[in-house]
Amino acid sequence: MKTLDSRAWLVLPAGLVLLITFLLPVGWLLSRAFTFPQPGLQNFALLWERPVYLRVMLNTLTISAIVTPVTVLLAFPVAHLMAHGSPRLRRWLIFLVLVPFWTSLLVRAFATAILLQRHGVINSFLLGFGFIDEPLPLLYNMTGLLAGCVQVLLPFVIFPLYSSMARIDPACMRAAATLGASPVRAFLRVYLPLTLPGLMTGATLVFISTLGYYIIPALLGGARQQMISQLIQDQIATFGNWGVAGALSLVLLAATGAMLLLLQLTVGLKEIAR
């Protein structure tokens, strides 16, 4: 048997901290789903029977399903220019995306709210130029929520997509052209498939992040866009209903895990570490 290197013990402190202050508490929360207020599956029955719960879960899925393709489409040209532009332009673009990436989510959500308010920057601009007569409702509804999510999540697609694109050998595209493929065909059949690892990684990160979002929907969305994390918070803070909160957490965690599993099966999770 291979002897364990003594340095292996260095993992122990972090492992114990993780076990005691993370794994055990989360396990405890999830177990509430089956034990609170009494043992059984009644909490899951409630999730299925009460239209409110079902609506919020569907809402959450729908919002993630809209945010993901929009973010990918907007991220694509930025990553493309980053990968194939001049080194100078690349440095500027990377810095430009890193600045919001490092800025607190709360600050960015607040900033987006100022822009989208009834008398905010966008409405004043549109009114001033006479494009509209009445301020558009942009905040506390689906528009505000989607704008906030896409804004915050763009870097999560731009960076993995960029790293995939930067590794594409330009000879591939030249070969496709030499063999008679039109630029569009070469792009669709050669370039796009080569970006898939980064694209899938970015898309999955966006999807699972949106599933669990709390700050953005609470600040920019309306009552009708309530998402699952807000419901969990509500169940605990307002009703002390740990059973339903546990069941909702389990659903959220299962959805997140399923998406990661899908990514692992298609691209491999190692991509994320890049």
Next chain:
Amino acid sequence: MAPWRALRATLVVLVALFLLAPLVVVVVISFSAAPFLQFPPPGFSLRWYDLLFTTPAWTNALLVSVELLVPSSILATILGTAAAYGLVRGRIPGATAIMACLMLPIVVPGMITAAALFGIYRGLGLNGTLTGLIIGHTVLHIPYVVATVASALRVQDAQLEQAAATLGAPPWATFRHVTLPLIMPAVLSSLLVAMILSFDELIVSLFVSSARVRPVAVQMWSNLLGDFDPTIAAIATVCFVFALLVLVADLALRAGRSLRPA
């Protein structure tokens, strides 16, 4: 190709505006003379910064944030660096699985972690205490340290450490004089990341904090749920400038790392 390039350039400009315009507007509004969030502001004033640094609720929040981010980021960096070193150099069976477990706090949605800690803390009397906040922030930010330091260790030549050991250096001396200097930029970089993440963290803090022990993010949150006024723009600008400074420091560290001869 020209129309495609034009389309790409247009989209990139629009996305850049979408990413940066909100931040610019916040910074500008924080110097506004108007008592509400008007853009463009009617005049220049520093009254909101004055209010920010003289209102006890905000100064206390800033103090709590510092008392929280200093110990939690140092703890996360020490624990995470040790774990990364053990995982990469320790020849542990199942190291990949252990690494994946250590990454869990990033993957699990914040609300679940927050609710779980809040539930456990109730029995321990840790809700509303600085200790409770420090524990929560430490475990949340260990994964970032482990990932950064582990990837720095993987690119370092393990033979340098073997050479030191062969020449008779005890394990601690090898780590202190060979490994640590080589991975120092990554360690400092993850310390910076842990600091900024702790300063910005909201959801766990929201559950675990109290009216007395309330970090900046929570104080901002409670103001945001009421009426917006330019004080929030001022504190948001402070957060933004802090993030910008940390980002520039981190980029400098990374540049130093790649300039160093391999």
